[in-house]
Amino acid sequence: MALTRNTKAQEEVLKLMQETPHTLTVDEICEKIPLQVNKTTVYRMLERFVAAGKVHFITSSDGKAHYALCTSCKHQHTLHNHIHFQCTACGTVDCLPDKVEIPVLPGYQMKETQFLIIGICTKCAAVGKE
Amino acid sequence: MALTRNTKAQEEVLKLMQETPHTLTVDEICEKIPLQVNKTTVYRMLERFVAAGKVHFITSSDGKAHYALCTSCKHQHTLHNHIHFQCTACGTVDCLPDKVEIPVLPGYQMKETQFLIIGICTKCAAVGKE
DNA sequence: AATAAAAACGCAACATAGTTGCAAAATATT
DNA sequence: AATATTTTGCAACTATGTTGCGTTTTTATT
Ligand SMILES: [Zn+2]
Ligand SMILES: [Zn+2]
Ligand SMILES: [Zn+2]
Ligand SMILES: [Zn+2]
Numbered sequence: 001m002a003l004t005r006n007t008k009a010q011e012e013v014l015k016l017m018q019e020t021p022h023t024l025t026v027d028e029i030c031e032k033i034p035l036q037v038n039k040t041t042v043y044r045m046l047e048r049f050v051a052a053g054k055v056h057f058i059t060s061s062d063g064k065a066h067y068a069l070c071t072s073c074k075h076q077h078t079l080h081n082h083i084h085f086q087c088t089a090c091g092t093v094d095c096l097p098d099k100v101e102i103p104v105l106p107g108y109q110m111k112e113t114q115f116l117i118i119g120i121c122t123k124c125a126a127v128g129k130e
Numbered sequence: 131m132a133l134t135r136n137t138k139a140q141e142e143v144l145k146l147m148q149e150t151p152h153t154l155t156v157d158e159i160c161e162k163i164p165l166q167v168n169k170t171t172v173y174r175m176l177e178r179f180v181a182a183g184k185v186h187f188i189t190s191s192d193g194k195a196h197y198a199l200c201t202s203c204k205h206q207h208t209l210h211n212h213i214h215f216q217c218t219a220c221g222t223v224d225c226l227p228d229k230v231e232i233p234v235l236p237g238y239q240m241k242e243t244q245f246l247i248i249g250i251c252t253k254c255a256a257v258g259k260e
Numbered sequence: 261a262a263t264a265a266a267a268a269c270g271c272a273a274c275a276t277a278g279t280t281g282c283a284a285a286a287t288a289t290t
Numbered sequence: 291a292a293t294a295t296t297t298t299g300c301a302a303c304t305a306t307g308t309t310g311c312g313t314t315t316t317t318a319t320t
Contacts, residue, residue: 044297168270
């Protein structure tokens with residue numbers, strides 16, 4: 001399932017995601033985008049991006065979906081073995097360059113992976129020490 | 131924050147969790163428990179269990195919380211480095227014995243970890259091959 | 261056993277994230 | 291320009307989880 005049409009809304013969302021150094025929730029996208037776009041539209045758009053392998057998402061511990069462009073995962077679209085860090089102080093969720101060794105699980109069929117570490121990010125930790 | 135009082139409801143929930151080989155959601159607990167317990171009560175109960183280090187939870191990719199007793203994590207209550215497997219066929223989420231090497235992240239303060247692999251579990255994969 | 265304090269519970273109302281159906285608008289194709 | 295298909299907006303809805311508050315249960319004290 002690939003993207004078939006170019007729209008202003010899609011362009012804007014992709015541009016915002018390229019310019020943002022961390023993951024974004026649907027609400028954040030709706031807020032920060034210069035164009036007014038309905039949340040349902042953003043949900044369905046992201047669904048298409050994920051299906052096309054352009055975007056992946058990580059579910060934070062409180063159950064919200066955070067979306068990011070697929071940059072380090074050119075070949076394996078589904079098995080994202082990089083780590084995500086959720087900061088409980090500033091609320092951001094980041095894609096980290098650090099990767100995890102995915103173990104072999106005989107008998108299981110892996111489709112997707114989500115590695116999440118929760119804590120205080122470097123910025124917030126630095127502020128705390130001042 | 132430790133448990134201070136024993137109640138029928140808490141006993142039943144712990145017993146159910148001990149007897150169940152996979153994680154449980156709050157709704158599943160409310161359904162399967164022989165005693166009628168309000169969902170708010172179960173939520174608060176699990177919150178206490180988690181704070182006491184008796185229980186941990188994993189958030190599935192669709193944002194639901196799945197709870198399990200802490201068995202393999204006697205010492206480090208928060209950093210659960212075992213893997214969780216979410217089956218998209220039967221919906222179950224399991225604690226697997228397989229563990230992940232948690233990388234060192236300089237500058238970050240880790241509090242909690244959630245490692246999730248999504249796919250088809252051994253049981254459902256076997257059924258598919260018949 | 262009666263009393264009192266604290267913890268746990270139930271209920272209703274609420275908050276939020278995400279979904280669905282359908283009609284309208286935008287895009288690509290002829 | 292006409293047509294077919296994709297994408298969008300809206301409103302209503304579902305589901306998970308939370309909050310406030312009054313009541314009940316548990317436990318400790320008298
Ligand atoms: Zn932070
Ligand atoms: Zn990522
Ligand atoms: Zn299964
Ligand atoms: Zn577990």
